Amino acid sequence: MEPRIAELKTALEQGHRLSDQEALFLCQKAELPDLAILATASRQRHNKGDEVTFVIDRNVNFTDICNIHCTFCAFHRSPGDASGFVLSMDELRRKCEEAKRLGGTGILLQGGVNPELPWTYYLEIVSLIRHEQGLWVHGFSPVEIRAMARLNGLGLQGTLEALREAGLGSLPGGGAEILVDGIRRTIAPLKGDTKAWLEVMEEAHKIGMKTTGTMMFGINESLEDRIQHLQVLREQQDRAQTRGNGGGYTAFAAWPFQPGNTVWKGRVHTATHADYLRTIAIARIYLDNFKHMQSSWVTMGGRTGQLALHYGCDDMGSLMLEENVVNAAGTHFEFNIGEMDTLIRQAGFRPRQRDNVYSLLS
Numbered sequence: 001m002e003p004r005i006a007e008l009k010t011a012l013e014q015g016h017r018l019s020d021q022e023a024l025f026l027c028q029k030a031e032l033p034d035l036a037i038l039a040t041a042s043r044q045r046h047n048k049g050d051e052v053t054f055v056i057d058r059n060v061n062f063t064d065i066c067n068i069h070c071t072f073c074a075f076h077r078s079p080g081d082a083s084g085f086v087l088s089m090d091e092l093r094r095k096c097e098e099a100k101r102l103g104g105t106g107i108l109l110q111g112g113v114n115p116e117l118p119w120t121y122y123l124e125i126v127s128l129i130r131h132e133q134g135l136w137v138h139g140f141s142p143v144e145i146r147a148m149a150r151l152n153g154l155g156l157q158g159t160l161e162a163l164r165e166a167g168l169g170s171l172p173g174g175g176a177e178i179l180v181d182g183i184r185r186t187i188a189p190l191k192g193d194t195k196a197w198l199e200v201m202e203e204a205h206k207i208g209m210k211t212t213g214t215m216m217f218g219i220n221e222s223l224e225d226r227i228q229h230l231q232v233l234r235e236q237q238d239r240a241q242t243r244g245n246g247g248g249y250t251a252f253a254a255w256p257f258q259p260g261n262t263v264w265k266g267r268v269h270t271a272t273h274a275d276y277l278r279t280i281a282i283a284r285i286y287l288d289n290f291k292h293m294q295s296s297w298v299t300m301g302g303r304t305g306q307l308a309l310h311y312g313c314d315d316m317g318s319l320m321l322e323e324n325v326v327n328a329a330g331t332h333f334e335f336n337i338g339e340m341d342t343l344i345r346q347a348g349f350r351p352r353q354r355d356n357v358y359s360l361l362s
Helices: 003-013 020-029 032-046 089-101 119-132 142-152 155-166 181-187 194-206 223-243 273-286 302-308 337-346
Strands: 051-055 057-061 106-110 136-139 210-217 248-256 292-294 315-318 350-354
Touching (some): 020 273, 032 273, 051 337, 057 089, 119 136, 142 194, 155 194, 194 223, 292 315, 302 337, 315 337, 337 350
Parallel strands (some): 051 315, 051 350, 106 136, 248 292
16 A cells, blocks of 8 residues: 555545545545545444345336426436326326335335426325325425425425425435536536535534535536535534434445436546545545445446445445436446345345445344
8 A cells, every 4th residue: 555545545534634635645645445445444334243234125207397406417308308108196106006015115206307396295205105005205405396396385394394294204315416506507407506415415504414425427527516415415414413313414426427318428427436436435435424325236237336335335225126327327226125135235234224324233
């Protein structure tokens, strides 16, 4: 191990918090085996032992109609497009019942920003999933929450409280992409700036809700941009933990942009498996106030998903009983519970099923 990296290893073991400059140095200079050592040590400080968790849930996209028009999205349809859809209550009920038969404990609920949907629709689908079907609702990205707040006039806090009363349990980190305004203006100018995304998460944390931090990388951002993204998440998690009300980020997940079937195909350098492992390892070391780190097997496949467990990840994310957005970009990976169990054991760990907020199930 290079002397400077060895010095960092010792400092980290003594509680040193990685600086932005040190993170950039590791991005540029550290060899993958060194990053594996540093990230595994960080993982063990947060999650001792050999357990690797996963959740069985269903990713339900209730509509693909969206007026945000992100340049990287191969899934959405514009308002008025006859091929677009909105799930009916009966269709949603059927999806929930199927998920429960397959051992699912929750629903990851996301859709496009559909200007044709009334506020009552969102309350109804959340209530159906939680109160009728008894499943956890991990739902709605910040851009969706902001659209609802404009629709109902309740403000961000009022909207989140109304959704929580209807049955919403936690928020996913969708729509973060890269939390750097210059990048956001290029890839999704209608989605809102970094402040807008963070503000929704801040309000959720203030009322005691748990959320997930994410990053989609590999869309012409720099290494400095990636570190800036991690920086704002770490700062926000510091504030959440100071409140002590139960709100904050449960985990972080990163995945490379999938350019297939988008205007970016052929215009970006597709991130390699080594790029992914390097990025997730840096995130594990830098995000010292995040307890859990997810492996993104959905975009990277099972083998790299296994490797990520040796680069700081302690969680394999969701079994994904249904996935539409990544599939629309031409990336297809699927596993059943037996295959997930085998993947984790082959990597040298012990599988444990969890719920959407990281409580272990028996």
